[in-house]
Amino acid sequence: MEEIVITNFEGVYEPAEDSWLISKHIPKFEGNVLEIGSGTGILSIHLAKRGHQVTAIDLNPKAVEATKFNAKNNKVNIEILEGNMFNPVKNRKFDVIVCNPPYLPPADDYDDPELALAVEGGPGGSEFTIKFLTQAKNYVNPSGSIYMILSSRMKDFKVDWERNIIKQEKYFFERLNLVHFF
Numbered sequence: 240m241e242e243i244v245i246t247n248f249e250g251v252y253e254p255a256e257d258s259w260l261i262s263k264h265i266p267k268f269e270g271n272v273l274e275i276g277s278g279t280g281i282l283s284i285h286l287a288k289r290g291h292q293v294t295a296i297d298l299n300p301k302a303v304e305a306t307k308f309n310a311k312n313n314k315v316n317i318e319i320l321e322g323n324m325f326n327p328v329k330n331r332k333f334d335v336i337v338c339n340p341p342y343l344p345p346a347d348d349y350d351d352p353e354l355a356l357a358v359e360g361g362p363g364g365s366e367f368t369i370k371f372l373t374q375a376k377n378y379v380n381p382s383g384s385i386y387m388i389l390s391s392r393m394k395d396f397k398v399d400w401e402r403n404i405i406k407q408e409k410y411f412f413e414r415l416n417l418v419h420f421f
Contacts (some may be wrong), residue, residue, distance in 0.1 A: 243288070248305040252278045252357035255406065257339050257388045258414055259351055263405040264417050265386050270334025273378065274373065275324055278357065280306030282337055287315035291335075294318040296327050299357070307354045324371060325378050334383045336375055340368045342390040343411070347419050363394035372420065385420040 243262075247253045254262075258278070262285045270291070277295035282305060287293045295317050297303050304320045308319045317347035326393045341360040351397070360367040375385055386405070389396070391414040400420040407416045 250301040251305045254281045273336045275338040277306045280309040282339040283317050284313045296320045332380045336385045338387040365393040365396040389416045389418050
């Protein structure tokens with residue numbers, strides 16, 4: 240993996256185990272890419288350095304600024320939009336959609352509401368991801384793919400997508416999976 244320099248911003252999820260898992264192990268593919276929840280921009284920058292045309296979206300205005308800063312610092316051109324999930328790209332389709340979603344159930348661990356937004360995926364941890372995958376069908380090309388992180392801590396995860404696990408990493412508190420949906 241080509242070296243990427245990331246500056247962390249206050250109020251923006253810092254790259255952690257899940258960020259590195261998807262960045263290091265996402266397979267090579269062809270086509271344009273949409274990232275939902277860009278955070279610092281690490282994944283979008285990695286994919287832009289591979290030569291992909293990348294569009295990055297985040298709900299958090301601080302994350303949008305972080306992605307812009309880090310993209311410029313890493314000398315890549317990325318379309319960066321602020322908005323909720325797919326709203327900024329209505330009527331557009333992508334070959335690949337990537338997402339490191341919020342996947343944890345709510346906890347009292349986060350004093351920062353922006354951090355909670357980046358990590359808490361709903362009461363069971365899976366609600367954001369289920370909504371994301373339901374809507375994604377309208378934004379991915381018919382032969383397209385979705386790559387995202389799933390956690391063993393997510394509850395009641397049922398969706399109408401074929402899937403396979405690309406890579407799994409185990410930690411003392413959970414298993415993280417890079418999953419390919421098609």
